[in-house]
Amino acid sequence: MAETPAEQVKRRQRKVLEVRNLRVHYETPTGDVIAVAGIDFDLYDGETLGLVGESGSGKSTAAYGILKLVQPPGRIVDGDVTLDGDELVHMSDSNFRQIRWTKLALIPQGAMNSLNPTMRVHRQITDAIEAHEGKQDKETLRERVLELFRMVGLPQRVYNMFPHELSGGMKQRVCIAMGIALHPTVVIADESTSALDVVVQRVVAQTMLRVKQALGVSMIMIGHDMGLMAQMVDRIAVMYAGKLVEVAPVETIFDEPMHPYSQVLIESIPSLKERKPLKITEGITHDPRNPPPGCIFQLRCPYVMERCRSDAPPLRELLARHEVACHLYNDDGSLIEDATMEAAS
Amino acid sequence: MAPPVLEIRNATKVYRTSGGFLSPKKEVVALQDYSLTIDREPASITTIAGESGSGKTTLANVVLGFTPLTSGQILFHGQDLATMNRRQLLHYRRNVQAVFQDPFGVYNPFYRIEHVFHTVIRHFKLADSESQMRDMIEEALNVVGLHGVDVLRKYPHQLSGGQRQRIMMARVYLIKPEVIVADEPVSMVDASLRAAILEAMLGLRDELGVSFLYITHDLSTAYQVGDRINILYQGSVAETGTTVQVIDQPQHPYVQLLVESVPAPDPSEKWDTEIELPDEEVLRSATSTGCRFYPRCPQRMDRCLEALPPLYDIDGRGHEAACYLYEDEAQMAPAP
Numbered sequence: 042m043a044e045t046p047a048e049q050v051k052r053r054q055r056k057v058l059e060v061r062n063l064r065v066h067y068e069t070p071t072g073d074v075i076a077v078a079g080i081d082f083d084l085y086d087g088e089t090l091g092l093v094g095e096s097g098s099g100k101s102t103a104a105y106g107i108l109k110l111v112q113p114p115g116r117i118v119d120g121d122v123t124l125d126g127d128e129l130v131h132m133s134d135s136n137f138r139q140i141r142w143t144k145l146a147l148i149p150q151g152a153m154n155s156l157n158p159t160m161r162v163h164r165q166i167t168d169a170i171e172a173h174e175g176k177q178d179k180e181t182l183r184e185r186v187l188e189l190f191r192m193v194g195l196p197q198r199v200y201n202m203f204p205h206e207l208s209g210g211m212k213q214r215v216c217i218a219m220g221i222a223l224h225p226t227v228v229i230a231d232e233s234t235s236a237l238d239v240v241v242q243r244v245v246a247q248t249m250l251r252v253k254q255a256l257g258v259s260m261i262m263i264g265h266d267m268g269l270m271a272q273m274v275d276r277i278a279v280m281y282a283g284k285l286v287e288v289a290p291v292e293t294i295f296d297e298p299m300h301p302y303s304q305v306l307i308e309s310i311p312s313l314k315e316r317k318p319l320k321i322t323e324g325i326t327h328d329p330r331n332p333p334p335g336c337i338f339q340l341r342c343p344y345v346m347e348r349c350r351s352d353a354p355p356l357r358e359l360l361a362r363h364e365v366a367c368h369l370y371n372d373d374g375s376l377i378e379d380a381t382m383e384a385a386s
Numbered sequence: 387m388a389p390p391v392l393e394i395r396n397a398t399k400v401y402r403t404s405g406g407f408l409s410p411k412k413e414v415v416a417l418q419d420y421s422l423t424i425d426r427e428p429a430s431i432t433t434i435a436g437e438s439g440s441g442k443t444t445l446a447n448v449v450l451g452f453t454p455l456t457s458g459q460i461l462f463h464g465q466d467l468a469t470m471n472r473r474q475l476l477h478y479r480r481n482v483q484a485v486f487q488d489p490f491g492v493y494n495p496f497y498r499i500e501h502v503f504h505t506v507i508r509h510f511k512l513a514d515s516e517s518q519m520r521d522m523i524e525e526a527l528n529v530v531g532l533h534g535v536d537v538l539r540k541y542p543h544q545l546s547g548g549q550r551q552r553i554m555m556a557r558v559y560l561i562k563p564e565v566i567v568a569d570e571p572v573s574m575v576d577a578s579l580r581a582a583i584l585e586a587m588l589g590l591r592d593e594l595g596v597s598f599l600y601i602t603h604d605l606s607t608a609y610q611v612g613d614r615i616n617i618l619y620q621g622s623v624a625e626t627g628t629t630v631q632v633i634d635q636p637q638h639p640y641v642q643l644l645v646e647s648v649p650a651p652d653p654s655e656k657w658d659t660e661i662e663l664p665d666e667e668v669l670r671s672a673t674s675t676g677c678r679f680y681p682r683c684p685q686r687m688d689r690c691l692e693a694l695p696p697l698y699d700i701d702g703r704g705h706e707a708a709c710y711l712y713e714d715e716a717q718m719a720p721a722p
Contacts, residue, residue, distance in 0.1 A: 244662070320581055
């Protein structure tokens with residue numbers, strides 16, 4: 042039964058996932074690479090949050106941190122992740138295994154490599170179900186798998202196929218089917234459509250939207266395609282060099298980005314509507330082992346001030362539901378007086 | 387009139403598998419009867435776009451001479467690539483240069499960036515003295531928006547993907563080729579850094595008169611920099627014209643679907659239609675005689691199964707689509 046708008050609003054105010062000060066480092070011989078440098082965000086019930094940033098910004102590592110899938114030499118250094126009241130980071134592995142798939146599921150990047158090539162498709166899904174719910178009657182399982190197939194738009198014959206017999210789009214749907222098999226509360230989709238051709242990508246993206254709607258799951262979508270984000274998510278969290286620099290509703294990010302990096306990101310989206318002059322930004326970034334004191338964006342920021350080189354700006358809620366980490370703004374969201382914004386026009 | 391810089395005539399490339407103990411021999415037509423002309427003046431950026439398997443990388447490989455054509459010709463200033471002798475081939479390779487997708491794999495990590503330039507200058511004997519060499523390198527770097535002091539003494543891993551790709555462009559600038567085949571040059575580079583590479587391409591075109599074959603799956607970057615566009619579908623051209631014509635007013639049903647599928651970077655313009663894909667086997671059984679798009683086409687006719695539709699001129703200004711829908715209203719495009 043469809044919920045009323047009032048019910049939906051109420052549900053949307055409930056936090057299902059709270060991430061606090063999550064830090065993930067990768068150990069290297071010359072010092073730790075700080076991939077995720079202490080991030081905080083919430084995921085509300087039924088919403089889709091887009092986590093965007095360029096390669097190396099730590100967006101995938103953050104997701105793997107939440108899922109406790111960070112592999113050595115990486116490790117979670119600090120932080121708390123709370124899912125529906127359960128604290129995840131310090132939970133024992135055996136307890137966490139119960140939560141994986143049933144409450145927190147991953148739809149991986151590059152479905153090509155995430156399916157077992159020696160197992161038929163249905164076995165991969167039923168294995169996951171049985172691992173959590175115990176042995177089940179074959180017919181029941183078959184019905185469940187076929188129901189999942191219907192949801193993600195896979196034909197029945199895929200049931201007995203091997204992964205190599207499927208196209209990229211179909212493999213991606215199998216991964217979506219596995220992700221939702223146990224009705225998780227939160228699904229994390231890591232660049233789930235980025236390896237697909239644009240037409241197939243659109244079809245898979247539609248499938249994900251439909252499935253999300255039908256099951257009412259909350260979702261974190263990781264990606265770098267701003268076009269896809271505009272179509273699919275409710276809120277966007279922009280990540281740069283391991284930090285969140287801006288979190289806001291998707292319309293706000295596109296219409297009025299406040300952080301200088303978000304502005305660059307939005308301006309550099311190529312459009313099919315108009316040919317506009319190319320907006321060039323320099324790409325010098327700092328050594329991730331040894332970030333400079335102060336703001337992480339100072340080396341590329343067109344508005345950099347003295348203060349940015351010494352104090353790191355915290356993520357502050359400047360406007361309603363709009364958090365920004367930048368010294369350019371006062372607490373009420375207005376520009377500070379001595380801001381040099383001439384480059385902005 | 388002088389012959390065009392590069393002319394591809396009815397190029398066809400068929401890959402054959404030899405067949406094994408139980409698997410039958412198979413033929414895959416990667417490129418079918420493909421023609422393209424790049425004129426000497428003015429220099430231009432021609433985009434070759436299409437999805438995976440459309441033949442765009444095969445096209446790059448045959449133009450760069452990595453693999454021979456099954457039939458058809460590639461003419462460079464009127465001379466056939468297949469009949470060139472060693473010296474002519476060297477000349478061809480110098481004048482048709484490549485920039486590849488991966489700006490990480492093309493560098494030797496043990497050498498500093500300057501090594502890339504020194505090698506190419508020595509190999510092609512471009513400079514007579516050290517100081518001339520230094521000036522040449524600085525000039526080339528400036529064209530792509532870099533400075534020698536910033537990058538030359540660095541190692542590849544110290545630069546961003548965008549900078550490495552621009553250094554490849556600068557290297558190519560030193561050789562001053564007539565044509566650059568750029569195979570997905572921006573797809574591995576972060577969005578905020580792509581503009582600088584595209585700008586470098588525009589710079590080479592306008593200042594040096596280099597023409598580009600810009601091979602990509604990304605229509606939006608093509609829309610920003612491309613002059614003409616060729617959209618391939620399973621080895622043959624579905625539609626061609628100026629980039630703006632084709633993307634603003636796509637005519638071929640496949641191109642319409644393609645343009646429609648690009649997600650609009652605007653949250654106030656959400657998708658309001660659903661796109662369906664037919665079953666896999668329907669696609670794989672695509673006819674070898676008729677239109678390749680037949681199984682997916684919403685406007686298919688019996689006619690489409692008979693033969694591959696030729697390119698029909700839509701507007702008399704070089705906008706052509708390979709679709710029988712335009713047979714009546716258009717004159718057939720004159721053979722090249």
